[in-house]
Amino acid sequence: MHITITLNHEKQTFETDPHERLLRLLRRAGCWSVKFGDExxxxGADTVLMDGKPVNSGVMLAAQADGHELLTLEGIGSSRNLHPLQQAFIDTGAIQSGYNTPAQILCAYALLQHNPNPTEAEVREALNGVLDRETGYTKVVEAVLRAAAVLRGEAVEPYEPLQRAIPAPPGLFGGVWDVSDLFNGGGSYGGDTGGTRTKLAPPLVVTPPEVAALKTVGKPEPKVDAVKLAAGKPVYTDDIEMRGMLHAALLTSPHAHARIRSIDTRAAKALPGVHAVLTHHDIPRVLYASGGQSYPNPKPYDQVSLDHVVRHVGDRVAVVAAETPEIAREALKLIEVDYEVLPAVFDPIEAMQPGAPIIHADPAVEGIHDRERNIVHHIHAEAGDRDGQWAKAVHIFEGEYRVHQVQQASIEPHVVVTWWDEDDRLNIRTSTQVPFHVRRMVAPLLGLPVKRIRVIKPRIGGGFGGKQEMLIEDLCAHLTMATGRPVRFEYTREQEFTSARSRHPQILHFKTGVDADGKVVAAELYIIGNTGAYGTHGLTVQMVSGFRGLTTYNAPYSKFTCDVVYTNIPTPGAYRGYGAPQSLFALEVHMEEIAHALGIDVIEFKRRNWIKQGDPLIMAVALGEGREGKPQIVTTSALAECVDIGARAIGWYEKRGISRTVEGKPHLKRGIGMAVAMHGTGIAGLDMGAASIKLNDDGSFNLLFGATDLGTGADTVLAQIAAETLGVPLNDIIVYAADTDFTPFDTGAYASSTTYISGGAVLKAAEDVRAQILKHAAERMLHCSPDDLELDDKKVVHRDGRSVTLEAVALHSLHQENQHQIMATASHMSEVSPPPFAAQFAEVVVDTETGQVTVERLLMAVDCGVAINPITASGQVEGGMVQALGYAxxxxxxxxERGVPQSTDFHTYHIYRASETPKLECIFVETYEETGPYGAKAVAEIPKDGVAPALASAIYDATGVIIRAIPYTPERVWSALRDKR
Amino acid sequence: MTNPKTYHRPTTLPEAAQLLMRADAVAISGGALLLSGIDLPYAQVIDLQALTELRGIDHVETGFRIGGGVTLSEIAALPGLHPVFRRALTRCIPLNIRNGTSLHDSLMLPDSAMLAEWWAALAALDAQTHWYTYNNQRVSFGIGELLSHWEEGGGTPGVLMQIDLMMAKGYRHALGATYVARTPADEPIVNAAIYLRLDAESTIDQLFAAVCGASSAPITLVTLPVDPFQHISKVDLSTLAASLPAQLEPVGDWRASADYRREMAVVCVRRALEECMEQVG
Structure with a gap:
């Protein structure tokens, strides 16, 4: 059928089928800004404006649009002619991965068309149809308000958040400082801010005196990829057209545990348009572990690409490649599978009992600790004088805590495109956090040498650890190998919930000894970690849980034991925070309980016990990450200052412990809570990043690295480090990242390592290039000692005032004298992992009749070392807090009861929307970490750590009840209140 | 192969009714919720967008008569719309979905949790619906009748032409509603709506309650024990709410147990009643 649409102001006729969704047609038409997020x-990733109103093109037939006007981001502005909304999104740091940015801009555009002076509430309402898993909405709302002011013709101040940077008074670090005036005011963009929750001001940055005045580092530079993301350019894995491309679909198990007796693919193969149907009969049985980790990947290798046993609902059964996604899905329906359903077990305690179903019976799978009891790993680590420290304990406290399974829910699903190139090398274009691990790990599964595989990481629409896995690349590649054709494979949203990865659920038992002075002297933590059907990250996540759970308070005697247990639930894996959110929830709630029991103010009790600058980390050697750890000492910590400033900023002392109800509604009780958090910065002695920098004719630089920017702003931060070192503006650094053929190795984006580890590599490479430039200029151009020269403002400057431009140095070194390429490659790893610290505060209202908890405010004060880019860093904090809020x-x-997932879409799996997200505030209390590039530590994961225990603390403050399990659903809270009564 | 296999855009109601006679046909008007998911179970899609007679909104003294093709966004934006209806349409239904969902669509989906507050409000008011049937008749049902019709296995009566959100003259009216959910914009676990009508002497003329999430059916119409012509000031809210459990047969699931749902139904009904009381002073 033919339809006529006015698309982006131009009347066009399209051929379509009755079943074709508008989303597909628009992408066929080149409107790549319109994205798939769910069915x-x-x-809201699929948002377009139809007759001026936002609608979801993925739930519309293309035929419905016949005769209508459609507008996509391509019709609003371009990279060379940005609309004020696009510019505001760039200026305010509202873009992280950018995957949903086009949809957000369209919704804002529609709002401003009929309401040029919206309130914040109206902006949030307009954005409500677009889920944002990254920003926490704060900067997005700010961008819309700013653009509205511009469009009204009002003068708007340049967005210079460091105008609010405040050099810390000398007494701050180690002293007390009055911050009461810091939270007054803040800018606005005119109009009615109607009950504003967005602090219309940048994050507060408290800078230690020793931080030098730098030109690029520490500045709110716009992201290097912001323009193309704001313009909706085709930068993601799926934004590619290839002649003859086939579409893959995956058949998954409906049973939690079953053996495939037989599988008949004849009817599926006979379906016109089907090119391949692969089952376990068609693929070599190569054992592997899918976690994207350094060589050698921790055992056991308990997976194969397609198996004759399925171990969870959603496990892989067969995969199809066909001419269209619809044909591929139809083919799945024609595959006949005869299952022998096996007993299944979902509770890890039951799974460890004698007689429980054995989930991995194959003796070929090595490295399972106790196969009959489904214990894949047993961990035991301890440090200190057990008997001596327990002897000091006059109080002993024990508590059991439970945390649940949650999903990363990046808005871009897992997606991969594979093809043979002209050299018969297999190209894998994939949305991954670990391209180099993927190349190494997929090679043996395909029977190809690494040298015949190229992995390309385009922009990623969010990852959060879920893409730290070699998850679907093997199946897509097998289909390309079977058909010789390019193949595209994208998970459905349901498969994201059933067949991707998630956070490990755990049962945690703390036993803590406290001496007569209120000092923690001994701590023992036992964790039962549920790793689901496969081991993948099971060992390392639980080790991190143990390490984090025993380090913040660093008891002189610490002991960690853990059983990592197989069950028949979908497999957990890496998720931002990687074990820390689980144990820090339990730890912080446990510490709060102890403080109450001892009658000590909770902040005072924690302050008395938390690890201090100069302290060794007791468990650092005993508990590494999959291998023995390295000795660690806290070299920098502003935790005390974070707690002090955060407490004053939120009004802790005026609110805590004071019974407060909402006026006229005695069943609504207010509470305020806090937690502290300590995280890591990369994995000591393991993570490695590398970078290459070369000088171009015009004095600009190419910066190449293997680190992967998930939307965090890593590319920008790394470019800022290079620009600062090389004395050039940021736009003279041309970034190219994460292509196994062209960029140097990097372990990938995880463990809060990119700024610290990859940034260290960039710094080293830049320093090498800088030395080469100075040497050439000194010896061949200015005839002086390099020691008399420095780089500044795109020039080599002599202390006597003479200078040559970098362009002149480049032309001279490339073309005129002693010709050579000025370039360098450097690698960096670290034997230490300096911890960032944070204080997390939360304010809640608890409905004591229903148990419903409403979170009104989250404030986090963070010591991440020097924030290389305070805007991207604060985006990490804001977005991380909202993700953590979802967890809590x-x-x-x-x-x-049969192991069938109940939350497989965003109706049931609720992610916070713009209208309900609480007020978010972020304060940076910077330290200067000498081992980090320009003083940096990490910031990406620590926002995930403190929200759940802070909520526990706030609920306690409101109701007097401590609840030892999350999430704080209405029934859980109601039940606890009922039990108290 | 893939549904729908045919797409129709009728321009008259008789044409639409004719097309909808087929068992594998579905009518959409916007369709954002009906077209949700990968597999559409209908081979024929009948798009009602060209039926201009479904697009009308009449604001009359007693309320609104709203065409079946009017979107939920347009309804939510109506000046003078009772706040309970506006809340029901905006709290947990995102703007994009509202823009892509018509009144007609919404009445096809009584079991949608996203629409539960809308349905409860319509059911409490027992709003009148007007349909154009497949055999070209015009019929009307109250929401209660419609629910009974469906419970008994009846199909969709036809094309929804209009719905009346009206409150009779000569009375004082109140509409109250409340919910329990995990977050402020989450779909409700349990919700309730109450319609209260008082005569000039402030005695109760009508009192209807609808509860969602507290039985195996998506909506439960419950009877509150009020004596006829009882003066409003004599009504004991707690007693009324306490009469509920016997009328409910909640089914527990992963979001909430049956016990919790039963308890929350009581709380929600009481709070909805309190809101009604505030409205009538």
């Missing part, structure tokens, strides 16, 4: 329109409050993977 229900709930992510409403997100949950649940199963029925």
């Amino acid at each position: 229900h329109g709930l992510t 409050h409403c997100e949950e993977l649940a199963y029925d």
